[in-house]
Amino acid sequence: MRPNRPERVTSPDPTDVHPAWLPPAAFRAVGSRHVLVYGDGPLVDTVLREARLACAAYGGTARRCADGPAAQLVLALRGTPGIAAVVRTDPAATGGLGDEGYAVTRRDEVTVVLADEPAGLLHGLFHVVRLGESAFGAPHPARAYRPVMRRRMLDHWDNVDVHPVMGQVERGYSGGSIFWRDGRAHPDRARVRAYARLLAACGVNAVSVNNVNVHATEARLLTDRLDDVAEIADDLRPYGVRVHLSVNFAAPVMVGGLPTADPLDEKVRPWWAETTARVYARIPDFGGYLVKADSEGQPGPFSYGRDHADGANLLAEALAPYGGVVHWRAFVYDHRQDWRDRSTDRARAAHDHFTPLDGRFRDNVVVQVKHGPLDFQTREPVSPVIAAMPGTRLAVEFQVMQEYTGQQRHVCYLAPWWHEVLRFTPWGDGGPTVADVAADGGGLAAVSNVGDDPFWTGHPLAQANLYAYGRLAWDPRLRPEDVLDEWIDLTFDPAASADPDLLRRTLHEIMDDSWRTYERYTAPLGVGFMVRPGHHYGPDVDGYEYTPWGTYHFADRDGVGVDRTRATGTGFTGQYPPPWSRVYESPERCPDELLLFFHHVRYDHVLHSGSTVVQHIYDTHFAGVAQVTAMSDRWATLAGLVDPAVHARVSERLAEQRRSAQEWCDQVNAYFHRKSGVPDAYGRSLY
């Protein structure tokens, strides 16, 4: 694998991997200027190192001004070298930039980035990188940028020891872990540093370095294997990224030698306090713990007759003196459900478990809620928990990893999906958005899609999801299509290509609607799942229908869908505040794309679109396949315009996506045709 970089440039991290959205060319505009860096400390050193590297490649200069103003600055100049302007932060103009914020101004041919703290300067540098030449255009007064979410976290489901079933990265589709290999911290430290740099450039500032399912070896990261974690923290710190650790709730028993992990036990609390003190002695900027408790077989407070507040507060108390937080996942449900019992509804579970505890969590507990009530499906409603815990700090959890959205073999740009969720208004029009709730609470978290694959993410175009997650976490108001273009410009350097417009436009066309395309050829109308059990790839309409997992579609010869109404179903709609409790309750008002999530309807039920349910299924599935074919044809036109290695990898994956989409289409259509007996209105083949 030869990444697409000019020979004369030395990467700051000499890993032999694809540069993602930070190829040397991304620094062309900055690197051809004269850059002054004011301030000191490790993050300012990072800014200076980045500037120097860019300038070495593109003919500019970069130096530190040790005796400059106290406020840190980056000055980027065109023309005469030397200081052209010194600008102080004006709190009146910028309103205070905070830990990570920055302001950018341009006057007298000089672009200035200001920040209150070194981390802000680093984010400002990458802001200028994103702008490229346009950062050096018309003068403008200071514009301030602050992250909307304080914590923008990525969770790695990486195992230290390769798990016999789940492999090294649970649900990983990008090779092995970049953090762990052969049971130890990965020897390729440069790769970890390169990752930190990519994260800083998109806005991520926290990483949990091990799987939420914490097995025996991984439990010891908290204690005698802490040095391994510290090593990773050392590599992430220069880019302003803090380390978090997934811990096993039973750690006091597993690694502490105590007879119990009961959160109210008199020996358990000091054990966590002392253990946590040792963590901070070794890693002073340690972020905190991430816990999956009483979920899918993981231990938790239920074993001791305690509740999730007792459990979370136990760890929070230990972390509080150091400013650490505990992320406590709300993904708790009965995974041994009886499929015969239609009154039990897994969608209800997080709300049922957690909302009664609202107000009981310590302030440094973040209850981490999956964005939907089920499990990262291609389409779900927003979780009702998000509107139901005003007295609790909530983080919203996404999955950048494409477990249910094509496993990085399918192009599926997820930012439009996340954007829909983030701008959703749980209390109706004009009320706060999901993003507002997260911003007031614990921010965003997401499962990373990165592994030791040379392209980082298996599918090179899946890099866009990682990038967009960071950008939306920084500012959820960004439009996903703009973020996509930003990513395309950084990653593919269209300006240097033979046909910049074709390259930009084609990539945009391939990716922008790809999530909806994926939705079209997979499970219809919000019904979810229909994937092969276990690995979750490819279609199996009845695969989960008669299992204990609580994920059913109840298709019979007359109709399909899950009745979650208060009137006749599981009552799940009642977990929403108005207006959604009313909208979702009504099959007439419920949005088409969620109809089968909330209602069991007849195949001849007419959608808002005017189509019947069964004809909609046929139509969207045929359309989805056609769109993948078009996607594939478009990609073929880019041969010669993108790195051949990238082109080859994407072509190979598109072929698989085409095959898989056809399989989804034919199986889903055959299934509903065999059940309903309704022929396709257009006479297309149903098997």
Place this chain on the structure above:
Amino acid sequence: MRPNRPERVTSPDPTDVHPAWLPPAAFRAVGSRHVLVYGDGPLVDTVLREARLACAAYGGTARRCADGPAAQLVLALRGTPGIAAVVRTDPAATGGLGDEGYAVTRRDEVTVVLADEPAGLLHGLFHVVRLGESAFGAPHPARAYRPVMRRRMLDHWDNVDVHPVMGQVERGYSGGSIFWRDGRAHPDRARVRAYARLLAACGVNAVSVNNVNVHATEARLLTDRLDDVAEIADDLRPYGVRVHLSVNFAAPVMVGGLPTADPLDEKVRPWWAETTARVYARIPDFGGYLVKADSEGQPGPFSYGRDHADGANLLAEALAPYGGVVHWRAFVYDHRQDWRDRSTDRARAAHDHFTPLDGRFRDNVVVQVKHGPLDFQTREPVSPVIAAMPGTRLAVEFQVMQEYTGQQRHVCYLAPWWHEVLRFTPWGDGGPTVADVAADGGGLAAVSNVGDDPFWTGHPLAQANLYAYGRLAWDPRLRPEDVLDEWIDLTFDPAASADPDLLRRTLHEIMDDSWRTYERYTAPLGVGFMVRPGHHYGPDVDGYEYTPWGTYHFADRDGVGVDRTRATGTGFTGQYPPPWSRVYESPERCPDELLLFFHHVRYDHVLHSGSTVVQHIYDTHFAGVAQVTAMSDRWATLAGLVDPAVHARVSERLAEQRRSAQEWCDQVNAYFHRKSGVPDAYGRSLY
């Protein structure tokens, strides 16, 4: 695990495992007599050792008569010690006993076993053991016993190296391999010898010691790892059991360093000749090779544009000088079939591939045909290949291992099923049976259900299948219910129990009809599969419906089943000679139990039983569950009458069988109810 044996007896093989059908008590009748053994050689030594061990336990005597008649004898006497009779084989009376046959006579209070060869004497000894006291009753003239099948083989699907997906024993449900551990021949040689003894006592005389899917390490058993095979052969030989080896058709490339394995290549033939010569130099009584070629990804002659006759004859030529045979499996089909294409029929594949080659195989090739056209389902028709290759030596293959029949977690006594197959007359009433074809050809082969489990077979009652396989291979005319009683008497020693009748009757009731019970609660009317893909345990009605495996049921809202007729279907019925080609072609004449194998019918189709198809499905599934409950209740009454360890293990498995049967019942019934919309005539719960 403490086997159920008197303390004073020392086992001939001090392995700490269950004695199966050879507990010391099985030798009570023989061991309380005075026994004389005439003849010499290793197998006669074995007879003497067995007699001595029995006599040591039960007060008899056993000695060798070195200067007796040339014909080998066993004399079992009651009363005065010493020789009471010497009886020579009378060829006029016995017709020549052959390699393994024997004759038994009783006169003057003396029971005499005669044989032409030592192996016959060994089989005669175990005959007397089976008879117990009744061997010593009324006088009778010589009765001759000869095996109907010359070769009665067990195939072990054991891997030397643990396979990452399939484990050590592919489709093994009894722990690890008894032959291999940690990549070498298993150090517990006593276990292998104990196995050989059990095999000899039921009639098996050949064992293939490694998986037919021959991976890298296992391919080397043929060459530099041959010593490991020789070691096993040494342990099996004293009981008259010969070793066979599964080989990889690509061995000349994999282990021989040749550029090709083309059967017509001028270097490949000498390679096999030389390699085989080395095998016989090391193991003079080596049985031969077993080959799975061009099947499910295994290499074969197709790669070189050759056919199965070319491939099989290549190996046969190498084996011929030593009397060895090649077993060439006819299990060849397209496992990448398009489920949309209803004209392709996996059931046709073996016949399509092999019958054109009839007459082209060398005499020491045995084409090994699975008994049904698919894959060891609970119910299938007999394979049409069996009637279609008069110029070829055929062996019929069974699966003692319960891959599709409950995986040794369910009680499923398979002998009635095998018996049905063996007595089936492919050319109609009065014609030869399947057993006749096998007897004239290559005999029987079966996949073993044995592993290093303390009970040998996981489920203690699954031992009966291994026993019955050997007995039916020796004599397919035996009635399975009699073989069951024979096994019960040997294994459980009812005579010594507090309630012999209850023990005998209850075990018989639990097991005798258990195969049909299993059929009732699983896939209906011969349609097959409906198991969870991959591991094949438990129900998943649509699990294989949209896969490339060629195993479909085509259920829709109107009906179910596979149209394999000549008139409108795949034409598979045309592979049978009359009368079956006509019987199977007609939905009216086709036996109910195979209806959905051959026909796609409406749910309201009326069976010979008078029931509709869908009501039959409901009825049999509810009945199957009720029968498992009854089975379980019956077993509970045996507490105190059988070894507590056996009772506990069987109780635990019956609980799982009850759970699983209920799951099968509810899923299959729900599936057909949802599809057909037909309610149960008796108003029972359908989900």
